[in-house]
Amino acid sequence: MTATDTTLVIGATGTTGSRTAAQLIAAGHRVKAASRRATPLPGTEPVRFDWYDPDTFGDALTGADRVYLIPPVGDPDPAAVMLPFLQQARAAGVHRAVLLSSSAILEGGPAVGAVHQALPGLFDQWTVLRPSWFMQNFTGTHAHARSIREDGIILTAAGTGRVGFIDADDIAAVAVRALTDNRAPNTDLVLTGPEALSHDDIALIMTEVTGRRVAHHHLTYDAxxxxxxTQIPLEFATMLADMDRAIADGAEDRTTDTVHRLTGRPPHSFRAVAERELAHGS
Known part of the structure; x- marks a missing residue:
């Protein structure tokens, strides 16, 4: 990648988008930071973008030759809006696309799985990032984090199932490599942290880091x-509950070496992330 190449980061104010944009800028790359309010981010060119407003697509794509894709949040059928955009992106000269998906969603599966399936047919250079659940779910603005701050509890139907929770900084580091390396991975990459932890383990670490008792409450699938x-559409709520049930059945009990292999350093532990983010008041 040369200094004249430009990456369009969609969702540039979000958990991984903001980190990806910042890491690209720090490495000397040009970034168009796309968000619904065209929020200024240091070193980037802000641009307004809304998945549900195709009139915003053209300006966002102008001058970009690669794109980091955050699907529309909470949409059970993101392909309906993403595929027309990706076709327009290809026609506009974008030649590399990196898509944020999930370790829980296979190619051709529900939601963003349909976009994953279509991506290789649209771009010669592509990557699908399939990270496990974010460590920031417990330290940032996610419902788990709010529940911890307000009530000292984590509510899931995941039982004692373990997850290879991953730091969003590590996801961004892999995204930067996928966007800027001379050769794109042209595959999907399952990203995890260094160890698989249950939500009971997470609660214990949060208790030790914060000095305030945090407990994991085991809910039923139906509950x-x-x-x-009550907060999101039933179809999406059902999908999330299904993911909890899959965790309980062991579907996410794994770790991979992908972060280390692509970045040259090991992924961060949950304890390290909790200490780092809570110390900064996140």
């Missing part, structure tokens, strides 16, 4: 689905 459905 989890119904609780989520």
């Amino acid at each position: 989890t689905r119904d609780r989520l459905a």
Whole structure:
């Protein structure tokens, strides 16, 4: 990648988008930071972008030759808006795309799985990032983090199932390599942290780091689905509850070496991330 190449980061104010944009800028790359309010970010060119407003696509794509894709949040069928954009992106000269998906969603699966399936047919250079659940879910603005701050509890139907929780900084570091290396991975990459932890383990570490007791409350599948459905559409709530059930059945009990292999350093532990982010008041 040369200094004249430009990456369009969609969702540039979000958890991984903001970190990816910052790391690209720090490495000397040009970034168009796309968000619904065209929020200025240090060193970037802010641009307004809304998945549900195709009139914003053209300006966002102008001058960009690669794109980091954050799907629309909470949409059970993101392909309906993403595929027309990606076709327009290819026509506009974008030749590399990096898509944020999930370790829980396979190619051709529900939600963003359909976009994953289509990506290789649209771009010669592509990558699908499939990270495990974010460590920042417990330290940032996610419902888990709010529940911890307000009530000292984590509510899931995941039982004692373990997850290779990953730091969003590590996801961004892999995204930068996928966007800027001379050769794109042209595959999907499952990203995890260094160890698989249960939500009980997370609660214990949070208790030790914060000095305030945090407990994991084990909910049933139905209770989890119904609780989520009061906040988000039922279809999406059901999908999230299904993911908890899959965790309980061991689907996320794994770790990979992808972060180390692509960045040259090991991924951060949950304890290190909790100490870092809580110390900064996140």
